[in-house]
Structures are given as structure tokens and as C-alpha cells.
Amino acid sequence: MKQRPKTLGCGLILMTAFLVLQGCSSLSYYSQSIGGHLQLMGQRRPIVAVLQDPETPDSLKQQLAAIKQIRDFASDSLALPDNDSYRSYADLERDAVVWSVVAAPQFSMQPKQWCYLVIGCASYRGYFSRQSADLYADELRAQGLDVAVEPVPAYSTLGWFDDPLPSTIVGWSSPRIAGLIFHELAHQQLYVKDDSAFNEAFAGFVEEVGVVKWLEDQDAQRLEQWQRSQQREQQFIGLLLETRKQLQVLFDQAWTPDQMQQRKATLYQSLRERYESLKKTWEGYSGFDGWFDRDLNNAHLVSIATYEQWKPALKQLLIEADGQLPAFYQACRSLGLLSEEERRKRLIVLMAL
Template sequence: MKKILKRVGLVLLVLIISAVIWQFELVNYGLMQLRGQLRVINQSIPLEEYLQDTTITADQREKVQVVLEAKAFAFEKLGINYSENYSTIFDQQGQPSMFVITACEPFAFRPRLWNFPIVGKFPYKGFFDREKAVDEARRIREEEGMEVGLRTAGGWSTLGWFKDPVLSNMLNRSEGDLASLIIHELTHGTLFVKDSVTFNENLASFIGDRGAIMFLEEKYGEGSQEVSDFIDKNADEEAFKSYMLGAAQRLDSLYQTLTDLDLEKKVSLKAALIDDIKVNFDTVDFKSQRYVGYFDNFTPNNTFFMSLLRYNSQQDILALTLEQKFDGDLLAYLEYLKAQYPSL
């Protein structure tokens, strides 16, 4: 019996070693991310302890209260599953905590996908180390010929694997934006459909923004200045997104015609259309000056448009479903989705 157990143990050891060698890059990345996540968690402190710090500002105190209020509202009024997420805070010391890379084919809206165990495929990859993110972005650009985007993450959800903390930079947001972000991330922990990132992100954005309006209305009253300011800000964002989604459709239509052209011609036609998109951006009617000069020193590539599609391309469908099938009842809608798509 002992010999059999030894042989079984040896076989398992060989299989484990083989798996590590076969998936060395993934294992190495996983360990790196685990170290980064544990560092954030271990250096986080309870919000109650943070509020006792005499060096924090009055605005920071108020924003912590917004986090607590938005969480309670999400649990009680929106059907968000209860969790201990965002009950601690990590001091970023004004610096970003995570860097996210995305990649996309240059003449098609086909993103590069990274495959992760259990949770499935994602069109983005996060790093706690900026240099490693830059190196990976450079490698993909040079070796795979893809367009690459690199951005910082304002927040993220580990889908229940860890107790997600508030990141101190979140407290720089307006009250409505902060509530929307907290509800967005809590939605990920409530409902997450494997290999359906576009649906997951669109739904979280939809619940986040709608939930934030409801939160502000309950706190300040319908028609209040706080609600009006958030709605006006959202209106500018919607105008921006609408223009950019239309631009993405124009680019996608162009890409369909480029199949038989040489690379130089493809590059020329694409550049001309993106220049036209930038020039005509001035025709968008905004309520504020927020987007003035947006493209003065920035030329978008396909990863920029893919990100907009990923977070916003299904908003109209979600809104239509909410109104037609659930009479505008966000709680009923989310409860229905939770029954249809059990979370991981």
C-alpha cells in the first residue's frame, strides 16, 4: 500500500511540475499578481481607523461616508449581494496602484484575449508593476504587431477572491462618480458571466450610473442640485460616448473594405478617418468644458475604441430591457439577471 501511495504521489508531483513548466508564464504572472494583491490587502486599514486619522481632510472624511452610504444603498435597494468589500482603504500616496494593458488588431476590432483559469478569457491584463506592464505592451506591439493601450485602474474587483479595499485616489472623485464606481465594482462581485466581459462591464456601468442617480435622489431628493449636477455630467459623458461609438462604427465599416489593399494604403485610409474623427469632435454639443481640447495631444488607436465598446456598446439594450420588461425597476432587473446567471 505504501509503495502504491508513493507511486501515486510521484505521479502527482510529476504532473504538477509538468503543468508549472507548461504554463510557466501564467504561473509566474499569477504569483506576481498575488504578491501585489496581498501587499495592497496587508497595507489596507479599516475605514473606521482611517477616519480617526487627524491628518485627513474634511473632504476625504465626507467621501468615506459616501462609500459607506453607497454600499448600504446598493445592498438594501439594488439587490447587490452583501460583502465586506470596500470596508478597508489602501493609501496609494497619490500614485496609481494597477496598470492595465489592452491590445487589438490594427485593422479590425478584434481584441487580444488573455485566458485565466476559472474566470475565463479577458481582453485586458493587469499589473501592479508599471515596468512589467510597459514591457508586456512593448512585446505585444513588436512581436504580435498589435496596437496596444496602457492605462491605470481607478478600481477593480477580485470577484470575491479577496476583500477589495477602497483605493485612496477614489476619494478624489465627485460624490456621484464615487457612488457609481462603488456600485459598479460591487455589481461585478454580484454577477459575473464567464467569457462575457463586454456584457459584464456594460451591466456594471449601467447599474453603477443608474444606481448612483437613485442614491443621490434618496439622499438629496429628486430635482436637487446634486442630482442635476450628476445628470448633467452624465449627459456630457453620454454625448462623448455616442460620438465615439459612432466613430467606431465608421472605422469598422472602413476596415471591412481594406482586405485587398496593401499595408501603406490601409495605414493612410485609417489615419485620414481618425484625423476626420478628431477634427469633427468640435461639433459635439457639451454642457461643460470638460472635453475641450481632448484630442489636442492624443490620437486614439483601436484599443481606445475597443474600451468604449466594451463598457458602453450595450447600454441602449440594457435600458430598453429595463423599461419594457421591468417597468424601470432596477432591483427587479438585477434579481432576474442573478437568477439567470449565477455568479462565480
């Protein structure tokens, strides 16, 4: 793992480190990124200190004590980086740490890319202010793009800083918190420049495997509940991926823009209707209703594909590693050393096994 800076005192290190997180294409963007990150880092306190503070509410102490155990499990049992990331707590007064802007053409399922130093290109741009994210989103809409602004509850600086655990997630269920910690530490374990699809699939897969292992150490009932929730989530994602495929077929046709827009709207309406039908099989569960509580567009679907595309291939890679995570990580690192074309070919082969 690369050497991490120990303090925030060096401007050059700070500049480089934050470019790992978001990158910049303008002075104003760079300024808000640095300012937001510094503010977050300045608000962190070691979880141990928060637990010892008599003014800390008992409910928060209980949650942070459980999170401390989850963080230890990540390194001890999942072979994820053993550092100070997510061993501190930052009490924020907002609903998200950053807001991610995603965009795609009106008649394409290929996301817009932003290219940054160090991490290469990615299909998102992040802002610490919701207002700034919305203003940039308006600029992109004026260019004729479909745009989504999504709240991001936590992020990883890929090991350059000791990332804190933000207050935005402490109200979550323990399995969901565990998944987030495992996901963000997986980004520190492996990050391949210019390949968002591989990076997110890797982190998402480690998250899923890690939560199962963690719950196996807890109790069977909680594991069963989580597996049911995962089954619903996979059914929901399946709907989105199916619609994405249908849209791509549509966009490959030679329709006029008006015809294309009409057929596009029909597919999104069909998605809503199929979701309502699927939800009837979930015994009253309605946890994905909020996802539909907005005007849907291509930008909402391109992100889903980024997270899901290569998970079946990674599952096969874990099987070939006999379920041993260190060997699996090494196999993934070997994939990361390939060219993007060769890596894609190898992943396709793995998916066919």
C-alpha cells in the same frame, strides 16, 4: 453568492482567488499579480478605524464618511452584495491600483483575448506596476498590434476578497465615487464567464441606475448636474462608437496595408476634429481633452464598445422588471445561464423593443 475565504493564509485559496482577478499565463505575471494584490490587502484599514484616528485629516474624514453612506446605500437600496468590500481604505502612493493592457490588430476592431482560470477569457491584462505594463505593451507592439495602457482606479475580486477602497479615488466627486462602488459591486452580483461585453454592460448599467437613485436621495440640483455630465459623456461615447463603426467598414475592404493605414489615420483625425466641434456646445467643458492627448489607435476604441454594447437591452430588461432591481438581477442571471449565442440573440431582441 460563492463562499469567500476569510484569511490570506491558504496558498491554494489565494491562487484561485487572484486568478478571478487577473489570471496568469506565465510565472512572472502570476508573481507580480499575487505580490501586488497582497500588498494592497496589507495596506487596508477599516473605514470606521480611519474615521476614529485623530491623525486622519479632516478633509479625508469628511470624504470617507460620505463614502461609508454610499456603501450602505449600495446594499440597502440597490440590493447589491452586503459584505465588507469597500468598507476598508488603502492608502496607496500611486495614481492607479493597476494598469490594464488592451490590444487589437492594426486592421481589426476585435480585441485580443487572454484566457484565465475561473473567469474565462477577457479583453485585458492587468499589472500592478506601470513599468511592467509598459514592457508588456512594447512586446505586443513588436507583434504589430495596436496597444493601449490604461490606469485602473479600482477593481473587484468578484467577492473572493473584501476589496478595499483605494486612495486613488478619494479626490473624486461623490457621484463618481458612488458610480465606481456600484459598478464594482455589480461585478460581485453577477459575472458571466467568457463574456466581457455582457459583464461590463451590466456593471455599467447598474452604476448609472444606482447613481440616479442615490442622487434622488440627495438633492435635485446635484442630480441635474450629474445628468448634464452624463449627456456630455454619451455624446462623447457616440463619437467613439461611430468612429469604431467606420473603422470596421474600412477594415472589411480589400485595400493594401499602406492604403488601409492612410485611411485609418484619416478617420482618427476626423474623430479629433468632430470632438473639437462637439466641445463648442459644452459651454467651456473640456473634461475629455486628456483622452485625445496621445496617439490614438484601435485598442482605445475596442474597450469603449465592450462597456456600451448591451446597455440598451439591459434598460429594456429593467423596464420589464417594473424597475425593481432584485427582479432585474434575476433576469440578468437567467441570461447568464444561456449559451453565448443564445444570450446574444436575446439581447438583440431586447434592443429592438
